[in-house]
Amino acid sequence: MAPPYDLILKGGHLIDPKNNIDTPNQVAIKDGKIAAIAPDLPDTATQIIDVSGLYITPGLIDIHMHAYGGFNAWLFPDPHYLNTGTTTVVDTGSAGWQDFENFKDTIMDNSVTRVLAFLNIAGGGMTGAPEQDTNGMSARRCADTILQYPQHLVGTKSAHFGGLGWESTGGAIEAARLSNSITMVDFSPKPERTYAEMLARFSPGDIHTHVYSTRTTLLNDQQQVNDYAWQARQRGIIFDTGHGNQSFYFHIAVPAMQQGFPPDTISTDLHRRSRLLSNATMDTTMSKFLALGMPLQEVIYRSTWRPAEVIRRPDLGHLSLGAEADLAVLDVLEGDFKFVDSTRSHFPGRHKLQCHMTLRAGEVVWDMHGRSFPLWSDCLPY
Ligand SMILES: [Zn+2]
Numbered sequence: 001m002a003p004p005y006d007l008i009l010k011g012g013h014l015i016d017p018k019n020n021i022d023t024p025n026q027v028a029i030k031d032g033k034i035a036a037i038a039p040d041l042p043d044t045a046t047q048i049i050d051v052s053g054l055y056i057t058p059g060l061i062d063i064h065m066h067a068y069g070g071f072n073a074w075l076f077p078d079p080h081y082l083n084t085g086t087t088t089v090v091d092t093g094s095a096g097w098q099d100f101e102n103f104k105d106t107i108m109d110n111s112v113t114r115v116l117a118f119l120n121i122a123g124g125g126m127t128g129a130p131e132q133d134t135n136g137m138s139a140r141r142c143a144d145t146i147l148q149y150p151q152h153l154v155g156t157k158s159a160h161f162g163g164l165g166w167e168s169t170g171g172a173i174e175a176a177r178l179s180n181s182i183t184m185v186d187f188s189p190k191p192e193r194t195y196a197e198m199l200a201r202f203s204p205g206d207i208h209t210h211v212y213s214t215r216t217t218l219l220n221d222q223q224q225v226n227d228y229a230w231q232a233r234q235r236g237i238i239f240d241t242g243h244g245n246q247s248f249y250f251h252i253a254v255p256a257m258q259q260g261f262p263p264d265t266i267s268t269d270l271h272r273r274s275r276l277l278s279n280a281t282m283d284t285t286m287s288k289f290l291a292l293g294m295p296l297q298e299v300i301y302r303s304t305w306r307p308a309e310v311i312r313r314p315d316l317g318h319l320s321l322g323a324e325a326d327l328a329v330l331d332v333l334e335g336d337f338k339f340v341d342s343t344r345s346h347f348p349g350r351h352k353l354q355c356h357m358t359l360r361a362g363e364v365v366w367d368m369h370g371r372s373f374p375l376w377s378d379c380l381p382y
Helices: 077-084 100-106 139-148 167-178 195-201 227-234 250-258 282-291 296-301 305-310
Strands: 005-010 013-016 021-024 026-030 033-038 045-050 055-058 060-065 086-096 114-120 153-158 182-185 207-209 238-240 327-340 346-360 363-367
Touching (some): 013 296, 077 086, 086 327, 086 346, 100 114, 139 167, 167 195, 282 296, 282 327, 282 346
Parallel strands (some): 005 045, 013 055, 086 114, 207 238
Antiparallel strands (some): 005 026, 026 033, 346 363
16 A cells, blocks of 8 residues: 655644644645645655754745846746745746747746746847837737746736836836736836836736835835825735845835835845845845744745735645645744845844755755755665
């Protein structure tokens, strides 16, 4: 008789915000899917892994990163994400309709991490300077590519546009409507096109990324969250973190969080320049929100189920029975930690998330301390 399960994670504390679970639980996996969750399961599995003292969560989802698009930006997803518990990433506009298929063939189809994308309204994506080339912007072609690849593309992207008009942001919004999807915008306002007007042009579900950057005016001169931001949130506009190199400032995040304006989604905007000094990895970015006073359960929610909802992928970000077994096993370290923002100053914190183990579709793909491996002397002779 074959054991009923392939693998059981035992001894952990499960946080699964979609299913309202925040209790000690065992998780059983069969054929890459969640097969059972209960405080006590019979020890009937091919492999049992002890994760006592650690948290088990759905695999993390980062809806803003760069896995393509030229030497200045991109990072291969697997070595920068699987070791942080992140199993799904959404590349944000690195490719446009002209180079999407190359992105898919080279990176998406060859990564263990699930790689999705927002398609840039600029035809050539972020390679070179096509984000300024309004001739390459075609809402129709952008939308048609999204409709052709619904399993890979979740919406459109506009970013880094320096022109005075609405060609980029307006085109990305139009392409999102044409493809029945959403847009994510990185906005650099001009007197001719303001942040408030951008939010007004959005439909519910559209995303402003870099919510705590200095480019846009989340706060007024009295350090209060502007009325138009509250109103946008009330009608369903999404505010994303998009930490990055130049887009996360504690002097904006602290008052905004104190006034009850957290980001909907925690994301990194991870790329070459944000990887080292600001260390905007998923686990570190989440730790910054712990330091800012966001409870752990909410940090997990805004890194799992909430981003899945935002990108309209309700199959992801939770551990319901039958869901793909993407999981993170996390520790919350205690100590004196320092977290760096885009000013290169630091913010102190007492807790830091550390990923011990990551499972993607039921396979252990990261195991920091070898919990899933046998004792060396049990394996002799080699
Ligand atoms: Zn970005």
